Amino acid sequence: MLKTALVLGATGLVGQQLIAQLCSDSRYKSIVCLVRKPLGYELAFSHDDKLQPIVIDFAALQDYQGYFGVDHVYVCLGSTIKKAGNRKAFRKVDFEYIHVAAQLARAQHVQSFVWISSVGANAQSSLFYLRVKGELENAIFKLSGLEHASAVRPSLLLGNRKEHRLAEKIGGLLAGLLSPLFVGPFAKYKPIQAAEVATKMIQLQVF
Known part of the structure; x- marks a missing residue:
């Protein structure tokens, strides 16, 4: 049976x-995506046969519960403290919105739920970013009742971003030079292409 997904x-x-x-x-027949603003032309129309974008207010996410009546839920929400403006705003996106989505x-009664966390996520971490990620995982x-919940824990994400993030660009360049050192127990810290993370999320769903 073909699956339905919410992103x-x-x-x-x-x-x-x-x-x-x-x-x-080919295993999916429809994909609904909840977004803050309309999708760009290229993304919206290159897949218009399956894709249904819905513009919503994430601050009132609970009002859109009906859209969660799908087989698989994927959550790729995430920000940075710099982009969010402060810690409270960051936590709203990276903890509250995702936690509400899980509820x-x-x-x-979705079949499975997958979201993006972070390597090093730990509710006891002294680093605010990793502490929030860890607290969300625990929550x-x-x-109870949320079957097959899985967290993907990538390191530095590589790919073409719309916004310019100098620190991540420098980190990506250094990671390329230091990549041979990310072996054994350090392999999890190796930077990863965004496409690989997406593939992993799909693999974690229940078919």
Whole structure:
């Protein structure tokens, strides 16, 4: 039986790759994506046979519960403290929105739920970013009734971003030079292409 999917965060680095892969995946018949603003022309119309973009207010995400009545939910939401403006705004996107999405997915009895966390996520971390990611993992994995919840924990994401992030660009260049050192227990810290993360998310869903 063909599957249906819901994607949150379709316009981000991983989200765009995920949409492209889902739309070309013969196992899916439809993909709904909840977005803050209309999709760009290229993304919206290159896959218009399967893709249904819905512009919503994420601050009122609970009002869109009906869209969670799908087989698979993918959450690619994520920000940075710099982009969000402050820690509170960052936590709203990277914890609250995703946690609400998990609760809505549970209420609709989805088959599986996958979201993007981070390598090093730890609720006890001294680093705010990793602490929030870890707290979210704990909160979602403790949700009774949410079957097959999985977190993808990438390191530095590589790919073509719309916005310019100097630190990530420098990090990507250094990572390329240091890549041979990311072996054994350090392999998880190796930077990864956004397309690979998208592929991993699909592999974690239940078919």
